[in-house]
Amino acid sequence: MIDDRMSYFIDLPAEVGYSIQEIKEITGLNSDRIIDQLGMINEWLMKFSYQQIYWEQDKIYFSKQLADKWLEIQFGKKETEIYYSEHERQALLYLLTMISEEDLSVYHYQDFLQVSKNTILADIKKLRQELSKKRITLDYSRKDGFYLSGCEEQIRIQAHQMIAKTVLSVSGKWGLKKGLRKYSKTFEASVRSYFFKAIKSSELVIVPSRIEETIYFMAYILWRAKRYSFRLDYQTDIALKELNAFYGSQMFLAEFPEILDLENEQLYFTLIFMTITQGEIRDTALEFLLECASQIIHEMERLAAIEFKSYRKLLLDLFYHLVPAFFRINYHFSLSNVLIGEIKEQYGEMFTLTKKALHPLEILVDKSIPDEEIGFFTILFGGEIGNQRELNRVVRYKALVLCPSGISSSLIMQSELKELFPTIDFSLTTTVDQLESISESDYDVIFSSVSLNTHKKTYLVNPIMSQLEKNGLIRKVQEDLLIPGIVVPSIDEIIDTLLPYIELKKDVTKEKIYRILNRKMINKLKEKEDGKPMLSELLTTDMIQLTDEKLNWEEAITYAAQPLKQQRKITEPYIEAMIQKVKDYGAFIHIGKGIALPHARPEDGVKELGMSLLKVEEPVLLLDDPKHDITIFICLAAVDNEMHLKALASLTKILSNKENLEKLLAAKDQETIIQLLMEGESL
Template sequence: MTLDKRSVHILNLFLDRDDFYTVQELSKKVGISRRTVYYDLKKINAWLSEHQLEKIQQQKGTGFYLKKSVKAEIPELINELDEWQYFHNKEERLALLAVKLMTDSQPLFVKDFMSLTRVSRGTVFSDLKMLKTELGEWSLILTYQHTDGYIIEGKESTKRSALVHYATNLISKDKWNDILLNINQISSIESKNLRYFNQHHLNQMKTVILNAETFLGNELTDETLHFLAIQLLILQQRIEQGNRVSVEESEKEVLKETKEFEAAYWISGQLKAEGVNLPEDEIYFLTMNLLGSRVNHSDYNEAKTEEMMELKKVIAKMVTDFQKYACVMLRQRNELEETLFTHLKPAYYRIKYDVEIHNNLTESVQEEYPEVYKLTAKVTSHLEALLNKSVGEQEIAYITIHFGGWLKKEGKRPKPRKRALIVCENGVGTSNILRVQLEELISSIDIVDNVSVRQFHQQSCSDVDVIFSTTPIQSSSIPVFVINPILNEKEKEYILRQFNLLSTNHDVEDANSISELINLVKKHATISDETALFHDLTKYFNLDSKEELKEFGKPMLKDLLTVDMIQMKDSVSNWEEAIEIAAEPLLHQNLITSDYVKAMISDVKNLGPYIVIAPRIAIPHSRPENGVNQVGLSMLQLKNSVSFSEQEKHKANLLFVLAAVDNETHLKALSQLTNMLSEDSNVDYLINASSKDEVIGLVDKYSN
């Protein structure tokens, strides 16, 4: 017997896997039902038996696996099969349908798509429905006519962007050589119409682009080179099929002055030698794509066109606002602006000319650096104002990488994250509530799963660092925290203490002993600052707690802006006095030194009223090394505003003095403060508040 394409694909998955596959995993990877997975496994085992090889093994409660001795025999047998084809998952099928629709000049019907993807009629209809939704996001319309079949309608430039997107998704896969080989073997697609699915043609076009770097005066990134080669082959194909773009005359005048136009003109000459004539508008269209291409460096000082000078101003505003919102002062600001220019110059043209960008890091950036991403999204408003266009998530993610990298370059390395498991006997709903509480409490953990007590005893937990359980359980090697499903403040404090010591490689018993000692002291004396006492006792007993308990978990706004950090006054003599008074609570608790107050005043004198982030609001701050002992935040309310300059916009009624120990610890609290102050009604409320409790009530509302 011979194996079909899907069975060979499943068999190859086992060859590439050293451990087990569950039926659920195989179902998701291959895009078939569990029932079909079992059917295919039975077919594969029959084929293995026919070749005197051991079957795919099953271990109860774990999954299926293939023995190493069997793996060694299979590749040669697969090569001897009469026929095998790559089996496409849903994402690849949608990309194939889109490419087929935008490259074939003949009417296309369901039977053509069935032949292309080798799936059932029902699956094709399902895929077409999903593709129609995706194309709608490009402002493209998938329509069906009885005589002409399925067609995609919309602007030619948009079609090309979508075609680049789908083609790149296919070619960027880990096993793209296998995909390309089988695409070109499918009879319903003529390989002559799909040069970008041919390695030889791709390499030829890459050589042309590499030679054009002389005109660009710059080096393209490897990813960009590959991406441009696909774009250029698609452009060539669309022209041959009679599809054209048009560029406005006013835009041509601007494009003609760029080095990228010289490169595009030279490339057109190379293509002409191959028998391909690019119309004038297509050369300008190619120029747009070259302008939007990422490069390894840009000459900041040489970029002096009016357009680029405006972009430099925008970058300066973005850096200023980022420092303002993040309350950090970057030592090498000029170098950061030049680095950002290298990225933002092509990004500017991508956004301006609607050039497709391929960024697989967007989701991971949003998940790993949420605070920095949020601040970056805020400052990109300057770029949006310049272009009168919105900046997409993918572009924001790239800019976030630059800002985040710079923060780390000038600050501390982030703490290593720990993997945690929740064991809960009360069901999924309760465990999810607990999960939210723990993730809010400790920002440096990743909760990998919620399981029941029975599931806990049935599976291995060797890949987690800590377990949170709502019922007593035993684990020989992993610390277990037994907690209630709904945490009160005392329990949260207890968990933070234990977790803090765990993170510094000390036993949980150390935390218990310190907690017990503090409780003993409380019986006979009043403790004014329990957190500070915990910190000092930890140091006294040589437990080497290097950071404050609250700092480890990235404190929330309510952790920093407490009642004793709030002051209310009618007026002050001048802005210098305002800063001095606003900083007093931080000084009294030794969170800052007097040098820090002097530094804040000096910075305003030297740099101007940069601390006034919005009308009526100022956030005085300076660098950590100027006298910060511990992260902190204080507030001064003034009924009568104080002026930081002669301009009306630099008057402030609310001063929030920030003491940051590094470039990251304070970001969560600052983000919550920014959210609170973004509402004019909240600003009015804070200015008119008659008691500290009113302020605390609003602070608690935004400390989520």
């Protein structure tokens, strides 16, 4: 793609010759990069039949047409090929109004979006309806044209939400660039350049996948900040000034002297920096989030009945992601996570447990956590649980996992790939942009979501693969790398093998057989993948007890565990271990109102996965503490860190539903309890 810094070049007078040295000074690019960029520009000019750049006596000349057609050159498309969706039109209409320095009319919107007057009027009506929910109005007067009214902070939050979605498409990005070019051909390039300069000087580590939307957001806010500003609250002011990002914000805004209220904007842009900045352990102002990360991990261990072995590594990984998430959630900066649907579908039980485990963050921000944010934390925990499998394996190959959209997406891929290829070391995860900084001796193969120009063996994969895609990838990797295992034949090979020995019925084609076999294979693979038992499959009638006996907490755990012992799913030492865990670590097994989940490690005496439930008539005080009165004890015998997660996810849903929880606590017989458990699975 054409470098944005080349736009400095086109902002100069046309038909004037410039030397390579002059272009270097103007753009900040080196000679090789400039020559490469000029070659790419000329290729598109030739393709579009526009006048090309030419050299004459060591000078480079271009026509005015190049500046006029710059977006077409950058995107390799003609503007007639750009079609905005309804959402994109309304977002761009809003953003144009937000930064307008002229009296906007319906005609201006028509001219910019290249649509009819009726379309614009319909978009204005729908946009006004949406904005009214945010207490923002799109007003019009003959004197001032269209303009936005409302709380300035809310106007900016709305702009960020629109940009975050619009930047995901080519047409959306085109519109965002075009909106900025309406007032300056070089402004976006300047924002981009000063942004990276400030990041480098302040030694901040940024999340790659958030860069594009942030640069556009900054550019639009900077243009608006010439005429509008607002104050954050006093406590926020103090907190932000203590962050390392405040220095980066000061450096960045020093390049934009036209801002109306520099001091307030330095604080606001510190917020923007923090929404994309990886947590820094040395930043003492963020210690409260390190404590929150620790609480989240302990909550996940409690809810999922697991123990993370690499605690410090997980704590740092979680902290790095928690810092920008905290600032996004707390200050209403939206997060686009296009994979959230797949995450919720393929990691449903982990998503449910993660949502519950994020309760410490929910308390901290005093807001519910958006699903998009929960999705990334889900992958983080899911990957860590996958890492803990005790695999007696010899690592034969080292693999590099790459994704252009950021570390979070790479982690998703890494988690998927570790499942498929336990004999490959997937310890290296990074972004495509950082590939050159990694020594080739550090890896043998690459798994990437985009094509790469490299001599290393590379496999193209989606961040979240379908079952059929996994099957095909397994086959390809096993064939190439001779990894031990059963190579699953492709559907084409199965059909080709069968055809010589069968006679097809009328109207039955090879393609039809392919579709049927393809569908059946996907269903079978899903059944195999989803082999974790449900809560109702573990808590059957013979595993549920009710008693009116008066018990102390140790007796209650022993009583609750008897069905597991009788069916030889656990041994006596496991019951003793469950009790000892409570003595050692406190009432951590109290997972919800009146519900306790006694458990210990698999090696303490688990023979087979199982759960048993005891409901007592009179609440039992765990550790004799009135704050921990328990009505239901659910003993868990886990064989590993994963097989029981679907059951616990269902239990978590029941605990999160006030009505179902009350019914469960009031249940008088086994049948009612089983019915409630089954209902909880469908929530």
